[in-house]
Amino acid sequence: MERMKFLCVSCPFGCFLTAEHEGGKLTGVSGNACPAGERYAAREVSGPVRSFTTTARVDGGMLPRCPVRSRSPLPLSDFFAVKREIDGITLKPPVEIGQTIIKNVLETGVDIIASRSIPS
Amino acid sequence: MTAAQRKWIDVAVIGAGPAGVAAACAARTAGAGRVVVFDRDAEPGGILQQCVHTGFGLHTFGEELTGPEYMHRYIERARRAGVEFEPGAAVFGMEKPESRGDRQSAAFWVSSARRGVERVEAGAVVLAMGCRERPAGALGLAGTRPSGVYTAGSAQRLLNMGGLLPGRRAAVMGTGDIGLIMARRMTLEGASIVGVFEIMPWVSGLRRNVAQCLDDFGIHYHLNSSVRELRGYPALEGAVVEKIGRDGKPIQGSEEFIPCDTLLLAVGLIPENELTRMAGIGINPATNGPVVNDLMQTSCECVFAAGNAVAVYDLADFVSREGERAGRNAAMYAMGRLAKGGRDIAVIPGENVRSASPQIITGTEDIALYLRVSSPIEGKCRLEVSEGLFSADLRCARPGEMNTARLKASDIASLPHYIHSVAVRVKEA
Ligand SMILES: Cc1cc2nc3c(=O)[nH]c(=O)nc-3n(C[C@H](O)[C@H](O)[C@H](O)COP(=O)(O)OP(=O)(O)OC[C@H]3O[C@@H](n4cnc5c(N)ncnc54)[C@H](O)[C@@H]3O)c2cc1C
Ligand code: SF4
Numbered sequence: 001m002e003r004m005k006f007l008c009v010s011c012p013f014g015c016f017l018t019a020e021h022e023g024g025k026l027t028g029v030s031g032n033a034c035p036a037g038e039r040y041a042a043r044e045v046s047g048p049v050r051s052f053t054t055t056a057r058v059d060g061g062m063l064p065r066c067p068v069r070s071r072s073p074l075p076l077s078d079f080f081a082v083k084r085e086i087d088g089i090t091l092k093p094p095v096e097i098g099q100t101i102i103k104n105v106l107e108t109g110v111d112i113i114a115s116r117s118i119p120s
Numbered sequence: 121m122t123a124a125q126r127k128w129i130d131v132a133v134i135g136a137g138p139a140g141v142a143a144a145c146a147a148r149t150a151g152a153g154r155v156v157v158f159d160r161d162a163e164p165g166g167i168l169q170q171c172v173h174t175g176f177g178l179h180t181f182g183e184e185l186t187g188p189e190y191m192h193r194y195i196e197r198a199r200r201a202g203v204e205f206e207p208g209a210a211v212f213g214m215e216k217p218e219s220r221g222d223r224q225s226a227a228f229w230v231s232s233a234r235r236g237v238e239r240v241e242a243g244a245v246v247l248a249m250g251c252r253e254r255p256a257g258a259l260g261l262a263g264t265r266p267s268g269v270y271t272a273g274s275a276q277r278l279l280n281m282g283g284l285l286p287g288r289r290a291a292v293m294g295t296g297d298i299g300l301i302m303a304r305r306m307t308l309e310g311a312s313i314v315g316v317f318e319i320m321p322w323v324s325g326l327r328r329n330v331a332q333c334l335d336d337f338g339i340h341y342h343l344n345s346s347v348r349e350l351r352g353y354p355a356l357e358g359a360v361v362e363k364i365g366r367d368g369k370p371i372q373g374s375e376e377f378i379p380c381d382t383l384l385l386a387v388g389l390i391p392e393n394e395l396t397r398m399a400g401i402g403i404n405p406a407t408n409g410p411v412v413n414d415l416m417q418t419s420c421e422c423v424f425a426a427g428n429a430v431a432v433y434d435l436a437d438f439v440s441r442e443g444e445r446a447g448r449n450a451a452m453y454a455m456g457r458l459a460k461g462g463r464d465i466a467v468i469p470g471e472n473v474r475s476a477s478p479q480i481i482t483g484t485e486d487i488a489l490y491l492r493v494s495s496p497i498e499g500k501c502r503l504e505v506s507e508g509l510f511s512a513d514l515r516c517a518r519p520g521e522m523n524t525a526r527l528k529a530s531d532i533a534s535l536p537h538y539i540h541s542v543a544v545r546v547k548e549a
Contacts, residue, residue, distance in 0.1 A: 007331040013515050014327030033515070050332060051174040053186055054308060055280055065283040067172035067188055076336060083308055097192055115172065116188035 001027065006044055010036045021045035049073035053115070056086050056101060061093035061118040068101050071111045081106055093120040126235075130454045131447065132226070132242035133157040134211045134395065137166020139427020140248030141194045141203075142440040143447030147246070148201040152451035155203050158230055158240075160210035165191040166250055168436060170277045173301055175328075179437035190436060208232050214245075214395040217420045223456060224422035228395070243454030244422045246446050247396055247410065251389040251428035253298070259387065263349035268356030272298040272386040276305070285309050287382030291359050292316040293347045297325040297434075299386020304333035314380050316341035317361050322496050324520045325386075326434065347383065348375065356381055389432045399423060406475035407431040413480035414487040414527075415460065416446035417453075424450040431477040431490065434522045438490070445487075460484055461533055470506075470543035472497070474519065481542075483532035489525040493517045493546050500549040506542045507535055517546050 001022055008015045013033060019041040020028040029041040043049075052070040074082060082105050091101065095118040102112040131147040133140045136159035147155045157164065168176065171187030178184055181193065199205075213229035226245040231237050253271035270278075270286055276298060278284045288311050292299045295318040303313045316334065321343050323330055334341055342361075348370065349360040363374035391409040402411045402419040409430040410418040417424050426446035427439040452458040461484035467476050469491070476491040489505065496518045503523055504511045509532065510525040517523060525544065535542075 006335060007327055009328040009331050012327065012521055014331070048336070050336070051184060053173050054305075055172060055283065057283065063281055065281060067186055067280065069172075069174060069186055079308065097189065115186040116169075116192065 002045075004045060008032060008037045008040045010040045017041050019045050048076045050076050050079075052079060052082060052112075054083055054086055056114075057090045058095065058118050059090050059092060061091075061095070061120060063118055066091055066095050066118045067115045068112050069115050070105075071113050074105075074108055074110050078106060078108060082108075082112070086112060091118070093118045126238055126240060127154070129154050129156050129240060129242040131155045131244050131246065131450045132228070132240060133246040133248055133447070134228070135159060135166065135248035135250055135427070135429065136161070136164035136195075136205060136207070137248060137250050137427060138168060138191065138194065138436045138439045139250070139429070139443035139446070140166070140246065141191070141198050142443030143246040143248060143424075143426055143450065144203040145194065145198040145201050146444040146447035147451040147454075148198075148203055150448045150451035150455075152243075152454055155451075156206055157198075157203060158206045158209045158211055161207060163207050164195050164205050167273070170273070170280045171301075172280045173305070176436050179435065180440060187436070194440065206230075206232065208234065211395060214399040216400045217422050223453070224420065226399075226420075226422050244424065244450040246443075246450050247393075247418070247423060247425040247429050248427045248443060248446075249392040249395065249429045251391050251432055253385065254388040254390060256385060259293075259385070261347060261350055263351055263360070264353040264356075266350060266352045266356040267354055268352075268381050269350065269383045270385065272296065272302045272384045275382075275384055276302055279305060279309065285311060286384075287311060287356075287380075289314055289380045290382035290384055291347070291361075291378055291380045292384045292386060293359075294318060294385060294387035295323040295325050295330075295341060296386035296388060297329050299384055300325045300329040300333040302384055302386070303339050304337055307337045307339065311382075313337075313339045314378055315361070317345040317347055318343050319346040319364055320344075322518065322520070324388075326520060346370075350383070351377070356383060359383055389428065391429050391432065393429060396423075396425070396429070404475070404477075404479055406469060407477055409477070411480065412478045413464075413482050414478050415449040415458070415482065415484060416442060416478070417449060422453060424453075431475065433490070434520075438488075438522070441488075445485075461529065463532060463535070465532065465535065465539065466541040467505075468541050468543045470545040472517075472546045473544045476544050481527065481532050483529050483535075485529050487527050487529075489527055489544065490522050491525065491544055491546075492522055493519055495519065497546065497548055501546055502549050504545050504547075506545075507539055509535075509542055513549065514546070 168187030176190035209232035
């Protein structure tokens with residue numbers, strides 16, 4: 001059995017939860033003021049996912065950087081590896097907002113997309 | 121210096137952030153003819169162009185967008201509504217409004233590379249200049265004046281729009297949201313964050329940001345701690361931090377030297393209001409923004425204001441909503457159709473309330489009253505607006521998180537005529 005402590009961010013109240021789990025399966029939670037905390041804890045112990053955002057290099061555009069994000073949340077544990085992938089590319093303008101920058105990044109099933117346009 | 125006269129503008133908006141763009145769009149939709157948004161930056165969008173993280177638009181669009189995506193939607197909407205944008209145009213002067221017949225009109229001075237210096241006249245103005253960060257000079261830090269000290273927002277702009285990492289080992293002073301977000305951002309870029317130091321016994325940013333910016337990345341924060349002294353010259357070599365006691369004074373002998381090459385300041389935002397002062401508009405000392413009524417109208421009747429220029433809001437979604445209110449009413453004023461409720465009731469911050477906005481309610485339309493508490497209450501408490509205008513139970517109240525009281529126009533309008541003020545209170549249940 002493993003124990004994890006974290007804040008619930010399902011609402012602004014922000015309860016400090018203590019969760020117990022076995023191999024990512026929730027076995028107990030305390031500190032939550034409402035049932036949503038338990039659902040949050042279950043997701044967190046099975047491997048947290050978050051929206052991923054950073055910027056990508058642009059060559060010859062109006063700005064030297066273009067903000068990018070994951071189309072849907074990515075496992076937190078993949079953040080640094082995904083960042084290295086993005087650091088390995090250089091975009092050529094024009095870049096269109098919503099355009100796919102990397103498809104299925106590192107086989108996560110999630111695309112990296114541009115979150116603004118960069119005219120040439 | 122050449123001063124060219126230009127065509128009449130019905131509603132002029134100063135600042136193209138979420139407040140200004142929403143105001144302009146609403147002004148056009150309400151029927152204003154020419155609506156022009158001036159911004160000194162090279163493109164519209166305001167501060168959100170550098171906020172590349174997600175968290176915007178949950179209330180408005182039902183999805184989590186980045187700052188640039190959120191603004192893209194609003195700017196497109198405004199363009200379709202016929203709003204004109206003038207980027208690269210800094211407004212540097214504002215005259216005291218003059219009366220023309222039964223109404224006032226406004227005049228201000230703009231400088232741009234494209235058109236030089238101009239005097240612009242408008243039927244109504246919306247002030248949406250946003251806010252500034254409290255700078256190092258305002259903090260009274262001892263020691264040297266080295267390079268490597270940045271406000272968190274200027275570091276954010278350098279990194280997110282310029283691709284420049286300010287340093288490799290950074291300390292963060294204060295727990296404002298921008299500091300928390302930059303701690304995560306710099307960690308992802310390979311820098312290490314040696315600590316986040318907060319002088320108060322509570323975090324000033326949102327809990328969500330503590331969880332997702334600090335805890336997720338194993339970044340430590342220290343409450344009741346502050347940076348006392350900077351060391352190193354010409355470049356920062358470290359900061360001396362100290363513990364703060366219960367009496368608010370530094371604890372002797374608690375000093376510790378923290379080596380770092382960068383110090384980010386996240387110690388508060390101040391509404392930007394030089395133009396407001398020039399126009400002779402009344403300023404509220406608690407918010408540092410203009411005094412506004414529930415129509416977002418200032419003490420000059422043709423000048424309206426919205427967004428962080430009025431009060432520092434937590435969420436851009438709220439800023440957009442208040443911007444719409446300001447823009448719509450500015451348009452009505454310019455068209456001579458602003459119907460104003462008969463009342464002029466002052467909103468007074470009472471027990472445990474540091475500031476409230478708007479400061480005057482007229483009973484013209486239903487409104488949201490935004491307020492901040494002075495000190496946190498962890499546990500059940502009650503938010504009340506006197507004379508029975510509003511009351512609600514809260515699960516907690518924290519200075520870093522705005523609270524809202526929804527007031528009904530009909531309730532305000534039907535208050536007894538001898539009531540000239542109402543008090544807002546937040547007290548333990
Ligand atoms: C660095 C920083 C980061 C922030 N990050 C977040 C965040 O992550 N999430 C969040 O919800 N809120 C954030 N905020 C708060 C944020 O300011 C508001 O959410 C929102 O952007 C405020 O909108 P606004 O339209 O009032 O001001 P702004 O977005 O600041 O826009 C004001 C505009 O006015 C222009 N302007 C000012 N003076 C003049 C002049 N004299 N002439 C011409 N143009 C002028 C400026 O160039 C700017 O474009 C941040 C604030 C700062 C300072
Ligand atoms: S447990 Fe419930 S009350 Fe507590 S933070 Fe989570 S959602 Fe909010």
